[in-house]
Amino acid sequence: MTKDVIALTERMPDALSVLAGLLAGGPDLRVGTAGEGAVVQLCDAEGRPLVSIEVPLLLQVPGEAARLLGPGAEPSGDGPVWWVEARAAVGVPKAEQLAGAFAARLTMLLGGRVWPPDAPGTAGAARPVDLSDVTAVPAPAPAAAQPAVDMLTEQAAVILQDRPVVPMTSWLSEALRATLESDRSLQIVTPPHCRLSPCTAMLLQSTPSRWVVQDERCGYYDGQTGAVLSWQDGAFAPDRDERGETPVADAFTEVRPTGERQLVLSFRTLHRAEADLVLGGALEAAWRALTGGPPAGWGTSEPAGLPWSRRKLTDLAYERAPQPTWTVVVGTPDRPAVATLRVIRTPEGVEEDVTLTLGYGLDEKAALEAALEALPELADELVTRHKLKTMMCQVREARRDLSAPPRFEHPPLPYAFVLGPAEVQEAGRDTASRTPLRERPVQLGPNARPGFYYRLGDGDTGESWTALEQLVRHLRGATAG
Known part of the structure; x- marks a missing residue:
């Protein structure tokens, strides 16, 4: 296995502390860069990489390191931490020890912790690792040969x-x-x-x-x-x-039921490409409706290190346009929640494609029921204020912490579907309001341009798939006609 070692430091890694870490292999190692300077590599005398070190990432989101590394990974204290990842080359003796020594040196100088705490090289890191008998393999040349590829x-x-x-x-x-x-x-x-x-x-x-x-x-x-x-x-x-x-x-x-559940919302919004447009409003509204507060942080990768900011999210999307922008949004440890938000520039305007997932434990049935009861009101807000096109709400039996194990997990069951005003107009108002479903749809937004909320089931039985199929066939049949 490739060995990754992460230094979580209490203070910002400066040039001197990073240099001290790089000297963990002694003064004879060469230092190179990859990824347009985003990765520093410790190399042998022939320039072949032993350890690749990512640019330090500031984590300003509480609980983010623990979400990915497990409880106790974060340093003590309430302040932000710096995440510095060192990746040892595969099949190179002592490369993992070198990565561990680098991380340990950083935490010795800056405070913090090393993950994993028992990584080779962390004990006695003040003494350089003896690499006199180490030879690395040549770095591969194709474009796909990133430092991460083994x-x-x-x-x-x-x-x-x-x-x-x-x-x-x-x-x-x-x-x-x-x-x-x-x-x-x-x-x-x-x-x-x-x-x-x-x-x-x-x-x-x-x-x-x-x-x-x-x-x-x-x-x-x-x-x-x-x-x-x-x-x-x-x-x-x-x-x-x-x-x-x-x-x-x-x-x-080999699966054992745990009683844990996930609520999954997948929705799209479409805005005019106006100068005062600020993105992320629909996601924040959903987050507040289902958790009681806004998202905690966001970023373009994991860990998500930036405090939640719609303005900065919008600025990034505008900088990257017309290319799409993919981001991850995270919540607080007390209510596991993770979303992906993809911003796409289309001929019709600016589209936001969101998938929000929330986790509930065995003893949190009431919290899940409250979230389900809040969905019609949330749908009304998204239709009225955030240019909602469609939304699918699903419930599944899966882990509260939202991570995916290498085991069978039941697919999500449809709970509700929402149609925005433009889609209602396309299908026809009479068709959208009169469906073969047992429950009458809930009208959303202004009467002149309404949306509709369709309850499909209870989230516990497969009958909701039949209801969804009937609804989609009904709406598409009307559109085709």
């Missing part, structure tokens, strides 16, 4: 990870972009105890990527589908038995 073939870029939750970090996001541009598949290989953050899980599902889980019984399996995998022609691919079928790993089906 193995590169013509078919796939393979990344090895071993941490509690695999987040969509800046380096993983860059590796995903580069592999897609080179027509490769990104394949993340983990031990069975690892989980994916919701952002990583969603992006892997929406791209030709794969989560490969090591298993002592079958070797490897897909952590999102359970398909048994084997290494074939330069990539992990589904294995076949004598009948040509792909078996499902036993580990994937």
Whole structure:
């Protein structure tokens, strides 16, 4: 496994402290850069990388390090922390020890903690690591050969990870972009105890990527589908038995009900491209309606280190336009909530595509019921004030902390669907208001241009899928006619 070591420091890493950390391998190591200067690399005498170090990231969002690294990861105190990630090269003896020594030196000088706390090299870090017998492998040359990539073939870029939750970090996001541009598949290989953050899980599902889980019984399996995998022609691919079928790993089906639930809202808004437009209003309104407060933080990768700001989010989207902008938004530890927000410039205006997921424990049934009861009022606000196009509300049996384990999870069940004014006009008001559903839809917004809220079920039975299919067929039939 590739070994990542993270220094969480109480004070900002300055040039001298970083230099002291870089000297963990002695004065003979070379220092190089990659990723247009965003990554510093400790290299051997031939210039081959031993450890890659990301630019320090300021975390101003409480609980964000604990969300991704586990309880107790954050330094004591109420102030912000700096996240400095060091990634040791695969198959190079003492590279992990060098990464640990670098992180330990930073925390010795700046205060803080090293994750994992027992990483090799953290004890006795004041003494340089002896690298006299170490030889690294040459750095690969193709565009997909990012510092994060551990193995590169013509078919796939393979990344090895071993941490509690695999987040969509800046380096993983860059590796995903580069592999897609080179027509490769990104394949993340983990031990069975690892989980994916919701952002990583969603992006892997929406791209030709794969989560490969090591298993002592079958070797490897897909952590999102359970398909048994084997290494074939330069990539992990589904294995076949004598009948040509792909078996499902036993580990994937070993599921125990926990009673934990998730509420998932997926919605789109469309605004005119006006100079005074400020984005993020619909997401903030949903967050306040369902949690009682605004989001805690946001960023373009995980961990999300910036305090929530609609203004700064808008500025970033305008800077990147006409290219889309993808961001992650996070909540506070007391109510797990994570959202992805994608801003897209279209000929019609500026579209926001949002997926918001909230987690509820076994003893939080009342809180989930209160959130479900708040949905019609929230839908009315989104229609009236935030140019809502559509919204799907779903409930699923899944982890409260929102991370995705390498086990089967029940798919979400539709709970409600919302149609915005423009879509109502397209379908026809009479058609949108008179459906085959048992419950009459709730009219939203002004009478002149209304939207409609459709209750589909209770979120516990598959009958809601039948209701959704009936509704969609009814609305599409009207549009086609």
